[in-house]
Amino acid sequence: MSNSIAHSPSPTTLKIGIVGFGPFAQFLTRTMLKQGHTLRATSRSDHSQLCQHLGISFFRDVSEFLGTINDVILICTSILSLPEVLQSMPLHTLKRPTLFADVLSVKEFPRDVLLRVLPEESDVLCTHPMFGPESGKNGWNDLAFVYEKVRIRDKSTCSSFLRIFESEGCRMLEMSCEEHDKLAARSQFLTHTIGRILSEMEITSTPMNTKSFETLIQLKESSMKDSFDLFSGLFLHNRFATQELTNLELSLGKVKQKLMNGMEEEEN
Amino acid sequence: MSNSIAHSPSPTTLKIGIVGFGPFAQFLTRTMLKQGHTLRATSRSDHSQLCQHLGISFFRDVSEFLGTINDVILICTSILSLPEVLQSMPLHTLKRPTLFADVLSVKEFPRDVLLRVLPEESDVLCTHPMFGPESGKNGWNDLAFVYEKVRIRDKSTCSSFLRIFESEGCRMLEMSCEEHDKLAARSQFLTHTIGRILSEMEITSTPMNTKSFETLIQLKESSMKDSFDLFSGLFLHNRFATQELTNLELSLGKVKQKLMNGMEEEEN
Ligand SMILES: NC(=O)c1ccc[n+]([C@@H]2O[C@H](COP(=O)([O-])OP(=O)(O)OC[C@H]3O[C@@H](n4cnc5c(N)ncnc54)[C@H](OP(=O)(O)O)[C@@H]3O)[C@@H](O)[C@H]2O)c1
Ligand SMILES: NC(=O)c1ccc[n+]([C@@H]2O[C@H](COP(=O)([O-])OP(=O)(O)OC[C@H]3O[C@@H](n4cnc5c(N)ncnc54)[C@H](OP(=O)(O)O)[C@@H]3O)[C@@H](O)[C@H]2O)c1
Numbered sequence: 023m024s025n026s027i028a029h030s031p032s033p034t035t036l037k038i039g040i041v042g043f044g045p046f047a048q049f050l051t052r053t054m055l056k057q058g059h060t061l062r063a064t065s066r067s068d069h070s071q072l073c074q075h076l077g078i079s080f081f082r083d084v085s086e087f088l089g090t091i092n093d094v095i096l097i098c099t100s101i102l103s104l105p106e107v108l109q110s111m112p113l114h115t116l117k118r119p120t121l122f123a124d125v126l127s128v129k130e131f132p133r134d135v136l137l138r139v140l141p142e143e144s145d146v147l148c149t150h151p152m153f154g155p156e157s158g159k160n161g162w163n164d165l166a167f168v169y170e171k172v173r174i175r176d177k178s179t180c181s182s183f184l185r186i187f188e189s190e191g192c193r194m195l196e197m198s199c200e201e202h203d204k205l206a207a208r209s210q211f212l213t214h215t216i217g218r219i220l221s222e223m224e225i226t227s228t229p230m231n232t233k234s235f236e237t238l239i240q241l242k243e244s245s246m247k248d249s250f251d252l253f254s255g256l257f258l259h260n261r262f263a264t265q266e267l268t269n270l271e272l273s274l275g276k277v278k279q280k281l282m283n284g285m286e287e288e289e290n
Numbered sequence: 291m292s293n294s295i296a297h298s299p300s301p302t303t304l305k306i307g308i309v310g311f312g313p314f315a316q317f318l319t320r321t322m323l324k325q326g327h328t329l330r331a332t333s334r335s336d337h338s339q340l341c342q343h344l345g346i347s348f349f350r351d352v353s354e355f356l357g358t359i360n361d362v363i364l365i366c367t368s369i370l371s372l373p374e375v376l377q378s379m380p381l382h383t384l385k386r387p388t389l390f391a392d393v394l395s396v397k398e399f400p401r402d403v404l405l406r407v408l409p410e411e412s413d414v415l416c417t418h419p420m421f422g423p424e425s426g427k428n429g430w431n432d433l434a435f436v437y438e439k440v441r442i443r444d445k446s447t448c449s450s451f452l453r454i455f456e457s458e459g460c461r462m463l464e465m466s467c468e469e470h471d472k473l474a475a476r477s478q479f480l481t482h483t484i485g486r487i488l489s490e491m492e493i494t495s496t497p498m499n500t501k502s503f504e505t506l507i508q509l510k511e512s513s514m515k516d517s518f519d520l521f522s523g524l525f526l527h528n529r530f531a532t533q534e535l536t537n538l539e540l541s542l543g544k545v546k547q548k549l550m551n552g553m554e555e556e557e558n
Contacts (some may be wrong), residue, residue, distance in 0.1 A: 041524065096408040102556070195497055205496045209503040209519040212493070215545060216484065218470040220542035221541040225480065228473045229463055233425040234512060236504040238484065244502060249360040267546060273490035275485060275543060278535060284522040288370070 026123030034182040037058050039092035041107060042192065043069040043080070045249075046125065049155045050098070051076065053162070053184060063091055066107075091117075093179050096126035101144025101277045104132055119143040119173055121179045125151055127252060129199035129208065131259035133172055146172040148199055151187065152210070155245045163191030168202050197231050207262035212251050215270065217245020301452040303327050307360035309375060311337040311348070311476030313517075314393065318366070319344065319424045321430070322454060330358055334375075352379050359385070361447050363398065365392035370522025372400055384409060389447045391415040391419045395478065395520060396469035399527035402442050414440040415448055416467055420478070430540045431459030436470050475530035482521050483538060485513020518528065 035058045041066040053075065054061060063069065064087040073080035086109060099107045104126065122144050122170040124132045133148045140146065151158075152166040167187040174180045188194055195248035220242040227239055235270050245253075257263045303326045303554060308315050311333035322329060323344065330347040331337065332355040341348035363422035367375045372394065391413050392400045401416045408414065419426075420434040437457040442448045456462055488510035495507055515519075525531045 054554075056531045127319075150543075151497050152500050168498050193497075198486050202498070205498055209496050209498070210500055212491075213500065214363075215507055217502070218545045219538070219541045221377065222544050223478065223537050228467055228477050229461075230420050230470070230473055230477070230479060232420050232434075232478055234485070234509050235481045237509060238481055241502050241505060250548075254549060257549045258552055258556055267549070269491050270487065271542065271546075273487045274539065276490050277486045280486075280518075281522060281525045281535070288526055 024029035025171060030228070034178075034185075036093045036179070036186075037062075037184055038094045038183075039063070039087060039090060040096065040098055041065070041087075041111075042103075043067075043073070043156060044098065044100070047096075048072070049158065050096075050125070050151070051078070053190060057186060059186070062087065062092070063066065063142070066103075073193050085115065088112060088115055089117075092120055094123055094183050095124065097136075099126075099127070100249065100251040101126050101128055101131065101259050102246045102251050104135055105139075108135060113139065113144075114141055116141060116144070119145065119176065121145040121174075121176060121183065123147040123149055123183055125149055127206070127256055128206070128260045128269060129168070129170065129202040130261070133170070133199045137172070144178065145174050145176055147174065147183065148172050150202060150206070151192070156247060161190065162187065163194055166195055167192035168195045170196060170197065170199050170202070193250045203260045204262050206256075207260050208265045209229055211256045211260060211263045212270065213241065213250070214245050214256060214264055216255060221246050302446075302453075304361045304447070304450055304454075305330075305359060306362045306364055306451075307331070307332070307355060307358060308364050308366055309379075310365065310371075311335075311341070312366065312368070313423060316340070316365035317426065318364075318393070318419070321458060323453060326549070327454070328357065330360070334371075353383065354440065356380060356383055357385075360387045360388055362391055362451050365390065365394070365404075368517065368519040369394050369396055369399065369527050370519050371520070372403055373407075376403060378490050380410040382409055383408065383413075383414070387411040387413065387444065387540075389413040389442075389444060389451065391417055391451055392481075393417055393419055393522055396528045397436070397438065398472070399496075400530070400558070401467045405440070413444055413448065415442065415451065416440050418470060418474070419460070424515060428459065430455065431461055431522060434463055435460035436463045436465060438465065438467050438470070453454070471528045472530050474524075475528050476532045479488070479524045479528060479531045480534055480538065482513050482516070482524060483535065485509045486521060489514050 037060045040061060040063040041064040051061060063073055064081045064084050070080040121139055122136055126132045127150055127152060129148050136146050147169060149169040152168060208222060220238055225242060308329060308331040311331040319329060320441040326517045331341055332349045332352050338348040359364060390404055390408055394400045395418055397416050404414050413438060420436060426433060439448060488506055491512060
C-alpha cells in the first residue's frame, strides 16, 4: 500500500472508459459514478439503454470509443473473451499513453495478454476486486482488492485509480499476479467448484436445515449467479487450478476410504 | 406439534438420567439445569469431577444408575456405541415404566435398537436436536428439533420432555424416523462430508478470502469439532447416506467434465 495514496489531500476525478459492460462492470459503475468519475463504455452487446439511464455514453463502435479521451481504460470482459476483445480493438490509434487496468478474476493471463497486445507506452495495472454484486451489495468496506503494478510510469493516474477502492475501505493487497493465482486456486476456484457441485446435486432447503447446511445453500445460490464463463475462466486460465481440482477429488476419495474402513470395522 | 404442550400452564420439572456424558450431553445439560430439572448421569469414561462441579450425581456403576428413579432416560452416546451401551445395561431391573428418549443424529437405527432391547412397558421417543455446541451457543431459538413419538403411553411425561426444547424456542418438527434420515442424508451428512473434505485439503485462510470462502473455512472448522465417530455414524447407520456420497462423487465428475469440455472448445 502506497502512503502517497493514503495521505493525498483531495480525490481526483478520472475519465474512465469501460470495455465489457456486463454484470460486474455495472456493479463497479454505481460506485464510480457516486465518486464523480466520468464514465463511457463499449461492449459486445448493446447496453445503450442502461447507459443512457445512468448518464454514460455508450459506444457500439470500438474505434469511436478509443477516440474519446480516457485516463484509464478498464477491461471488464469475461476471462475467456479477453484475447478476442483486445484483438478487435485498433489499439495503436490511441492518441496518448493510457493506463490499462483489468479486473479479471485470474491475473497471470491478462497480464501476459495485455503486455503482448498493448502499445509499449501504455501503463498496465492488473487488479482483482475479491467481491461482487452479492458480497459487495452493502458496501466494499474491509473487502480485499488485489493488484500488481505491472508497468506503471504515470504514478499519479495509477494512484487515483487505486483510490477508488481504497476510499471505499477495501483492504488493498499488492501482490504478484502469480501469487494471486496460487492463492485464488485454493480459495476462490475451490469455492466456485463446490457451489457448482452442490448445484449439480440439486440440494434444496429442508424444514430441518442446520446452520452449516444453510451456508451451503447460500454458497450454491451465489455461485450460480456468476456466469459459467467466469467459472470456466477460473479453471482454464489459472495454471494452479487443475492441481486443486485434483486435490478435491483425492480428498473426497480419502474421506470415502475412511468411511469404508469404518464399515469394515463394524462388520468384524 | 401438540397443542396440549403449547397451552400447558406451568412447566414440570423432570428427573432425567443421562446415558453417555460426552460433549453433546454436557451441552444439553446446561439448559436442562437452568430449567430446574434434576439430572444424573452415567458414562463409559469418568466424568465425576465435571458432574460434581455441575451438582449432578455421576454413577460409574450402571446398575446403581438404573436404581435411581427417573422420569426420562436420555441416551446421548455415540451412534456407533449404542448397541454395546444398551446391552451392558440391566434394563429389566427397572422398577417402573420409564420414557427412553435418544438424541442420536440418525433416527431409524436407535428406533430399531430401542424397540428391540427395551422392556415392552418402556415408552420410546426418538429425537434429533438439529444443533450443537457451536450453532446453539447463543440459545436455541428458531433451531430445529425433530422427533417421532415411537411408543408413547405416558403422554404427560413425553410432553414435559418436549417442552424442554419448545420453551427455548426450537422449531418442533414431528416426522417419521425414516423421513428424518432421508432429509438428513441430503443435508447434514453432506455438510459434514464437505467439511471433512476441506479438512483433508488443508484449506486455510488467505489474506484475500472472499466471503464465500470464509464460510467454507468455518464449515471445515465446525465439522472438525465433532468426533469422527459421529461422522462415521451418520454414514454407517443412515441407509440413505451411501446414495448421497455417490451423488457427490457423480456431481464432482459432472462439474469436472464441463470444465474439460471448455478446455477442448478453447483448443479448437
Ligand atoms: N462477478 C463478480 O463477482 C466478479 C468479481 C471480480 C471480478 N470479476 C471479473 O469481471 C469480469 C466480468 O465479469 P461478469 O460477472 O460481468 O461476467 P462474465 O461472464 O465473466 O463477463 C461478462 C462480460 O464479458 C463480455 N463478453 C463475454 N463474452 C464475450 C465475447 N465473446 N466477446 C465480447 N465480449 C464478451 C460481456 O459482454 P456483453 O455484456 O456485451 O455481452 C460482458 O461484458 C470477468 O473477467 C470476471 O472474472 C467478476
Ligand atoms: N455434537 C452435536 O452437535 C450433536 C448434535 C445432535 C445430536 N448429537 C448426537 O449426540 C450423541 C453424542 O454426540 P457427541 O457430540 O457428544 O459425540 P460422540 O462422539 O458422537 O459421542 C460421545 C459419547 O459417546 C460415548 N461413547 C463413545 N464410544 C463409546 C463406547 N465404545 N462405549 C460407551 N460409550 C461410548 C462417550 O462416552 P464417554 O464420554 O464416557 O467416553 C460420549 O458420551 C451422538 O449420538 C450424536 O449423534 C450430537
